[in-house]
Amino acid sequence: MSWYGQIHVAVRELVLEKFGEDNWKRILQKADLDDNEHFMVFHRYTDSVTFKLIGAVSEILGVPVTGVLEVFGEYFFQYCLKHGYDKMLKSLGEDLTSFVQNLDSLHSMLAMSYKNIEAPSFRCETNEDGTLILHYYTVRPGLYPIVIGLVRAVGRDLFNTNAILEVINISSQQLTEKDVQEHVSFKVTLVDKNKNTSKSAKVVYQHSGEMKVYSRDAFTPTIPSNLQISAKNFCLVFPYHVIFDKDLSVKQSGIMIQKLCPTLSEENTFMEKCFNLVHPRMKFTFSNILTFINANFVLEIKLKGLANDSSIKVKGQMVWLEDVDHMIYIxxxxxxxxxxLMEKNVFLSDIPIYDVTRELVLLNQQRIAEIEISKKLDETTAELRKTSRALEAEKQKTDMLLYQMLPVKAADQLREGKPVEAEKFEDVTILFSDIVTFTNIAAACAPLQIVSMLNSLYHRFDSLTNTHDVYKVETIGDAYMVVSGAPEISETHAQKVSNFAMDMVEDAANVSSPATGLPIQIRVGIHTGPIVAGVVGLKMPRYCLFGDTVNTASRMESHGVPGRIHVSPFTYNKIQGGNYLFRTRGDTEIKGKGTMHTYFLIGRNDRHMKEPDDEFTDEGDYPTIKVSHSGENATTAEEELTRSSSLTTQSPTIKIPDVTSDKPITSTTCIVL
Structure with a gap:
């Protein structure tokens, strides 16, 4: 058995409207359904798919399945009203009882367009106290809560009535060896919302601006005493009718139905011999026919030697002829x-002119064509959505790759065909790093080993750029370059680069050299100053930085020490007061720059980096010096150092005499900012 996708679409609209998009995404994930593939209105889906969807809704929303079905039943009626079925539903009956009685007719009509629809069946009985007994028959057990919500919505929205439903009996009926039908009986109590509203059967209409009321109760039909038609003419005028008794023995039939079913013309024939009962789904007995007397009856004509697909079905009404104790099927x-029509070898001329079946066939032919177009449109739309999602995913990949090569701002301008103008940044911080003894490692290892080592190292560094919000400019061999303050201006660019530098030195120790198997060491240099930046090139555009600041940062790295972060005095002054820890390197001869007083960044007050075992680590006999940068007694780092000891400069290290011994010690001084 299967459902049309309209049920799935209604469930989706219900969840989105009542519970939001996040819950809907969780439901789709839980049910393992695709938002496009499994929600096409004119496609049919197996019961297992639909029940899986309902189960996921129940689990994600924390509502029992019966509660979900009841809410869905109520919402589905409103969904039908909003999607073009309002006039059809409002014209079914003048009250709730007649509405329910005619639901089978509606389903029968819809079945003409929606092939193989598995519709339920309904029947109503009126009790003396004004309550109703609603009978619900279905081959899908357990779905009766939908009826509760549906009838409640019909009473409220169409008849201004509160319908209170109570399940009084649930049973099963074995129709065939394979088919089992569930029969649920409800007691329905109707309560008017407006106590002053009369429930009598009246029709109100407007003519020439004047409102008039026509009461059905006032009508009295005229019935003749003698029937003015012979049996022969009756069979000609009503070519599709069968009259049978309580034993289902055929007594009379129309000429056209005899043509379709020759067995009817035989003497002593029975209904079960001529027809299979298709709807309502029940055993073909007289008592069952009486029970469903107000339903549409669909019978399949039995023809010998013909496949089921070639059989002809007839649809009509059973009427009890009380005066002769017979039943007529028209x-x-x-x-x-x-x-x-052509497949069954039936012609429009075989159908009486007064019979609306002619018009229904022609109209439904158009409807079927429209449904086929809508179905193809559904498929095309679903395919376009799938393609659109795939395209969006590829676009995101392309954007991600582009944003790794160029800043977002510059990339967006290039994509829009706009020129990217160069910018001047008054204050940025640039970092360079390289791998110690990289030339020796490259000479001793295979190319794939070198690439693997660099890939592992740069993956770590790339991740850190996101953590510290710095921009990776480029990598050239073993050199890695980042900047902060450009292309996005930042007031804390020096702090961001300093924090990034500390993490990258520590992370580099987690990558081993393929030549020795030991952790690799990197040199890091940092400098702060002005630059000019812009996109250069057309074929492979790159975001480039220009200016002496770039050169100086590169010199800080090339004149640095393995495992240490070499900082220029400009960067040092920029982050004073930020609780960073430094060792002064003293005056150092920098190629192309002359003598510069530089520093090693070794941590923060809350974080002390592990230092390499070199000549700058030995603090021996020298105390840590705190430098004050504010207040009345503010001093510079140089003044503090001068008061602490006598410094003798020796490039590239500083020799400081021991205050308690004549033995000179080569060291640096730790400064807390």
Missing amino acids: CSPRLASLTE
Whole structure:
């Protein structure tokens, strides 16, 4: 058995409207359904798919399945009203009882367009106290809560009535060896919302601006005493009818139905011999016919030697002829399209002119064509959505790759065909790093080993750029360059680069050299100053930085020490007061720059880096010096150092005499900012 996708679409609209998009995404994930593939209105889906969707809704929303079905039943009626079925539903009956009684007719009509629809069946009985007994028959057990919500919505929205439903009995009926039908009985109590509203059967209409009321109760039909038609003419005028008794023995039939079913013309024939009962789904007995007397009856004509697909169905009404204790079945061929008409070898001329079946066939032919177009449109839309999602995913990949090569701002301008103008930044911080003894490692190892080592190292560094919000400019061999303060201006660019530098030195120790198997060491240099930046090139555009600041940062790295962060005095002054820890390197001869007083960044007050075992680590006999940068007694780092000891400069290290011994010690001084 299967459902049309309209049920799935209604469930989706219900969840989105009542519970939001986040819950809907969780439901789709839980049910393992695709938002496009499994929600096409005119496609059919197996019961397992639909029940999986309902189960996921129940689990994600924390509502029992019966509660979900009841809410869905109520919402589905409102969904139908909003999607073009309002006039059809409002014209079914003048009250709730007649509405329910005619639901089978509606389902029968819809079945002409929606092939193989598995519709339930309804029947109503009126009690003396004004309550109703609603009978619900279905081959899908357990779905009766939908009826509760549906009837409640019909009473409220169409008849201004509160419908209170109570399940009084649930039973099963074995129809065939394979088919089992569930029968649920409800007691329905109707309460008017407006106590002053009369429930009598009246029709109100407007004519020439004047409102008039027509009461059905006032009508009295005229019935003749003698029937003015012979049996022969009756069979000609009503070519599709069968009269049978309580034993289902056929007593009379119309000429056209005899043509379709020759067995009817035989003497002592029975209904079960001529027809299979298709709807309502029940055993073909007289008592069952009486029970469903107000339902549409669909019978399949039994023809010897013909496949089921070639059989002809008739649809009509059973009427009890009380005066003769017989039942008459007045029907018409149940044909959905001109194609089916031709397949069954039936012609429009075989159908009486007064019979609306002619018009229904023609109208439904158009409806079927529209449904086919809508179905293809559904498929095309679903495919376009799938393609759009795939395209969006690829676009995101392309954007991510582009944003790794160029700043977002510059990339967006290039994509829009706009020129990217160069910018001047008054204050940025640039970092360079390289791998110690990289030339020796490259000479001793295979190319793939070198690439693997660099890839592992740069993956770590790239991740850190996101953590510290710095921009990776480029990598050239073993050199890695980042900047902060450009292309996005930042007031804390020096702090961001300093924090990034400390993390990258520590992370580099987690990558081993393929030559020795030992952790690799990097040199890091940092400098702060002005630059000019812009995109250069057309074929492979790159975001480039220009200015002496770039050169100086590169010199800080090339004149640095393995495992240490070499900082220029400009960067040092920029982050004073930020609780960073430094060792002064003293005056150092920098190629192309002359003598510069530089520093090693070794941590923060809350974080002390592990230092390499070199000549700058030995603090021996020298105390840590705190430098004050504010207040009345503010001093510079140089003044503090001068008061602490006598410094003798020796490039590239500083020799400081021991205050308690004549033995000179080569060291640096730790400064807390």
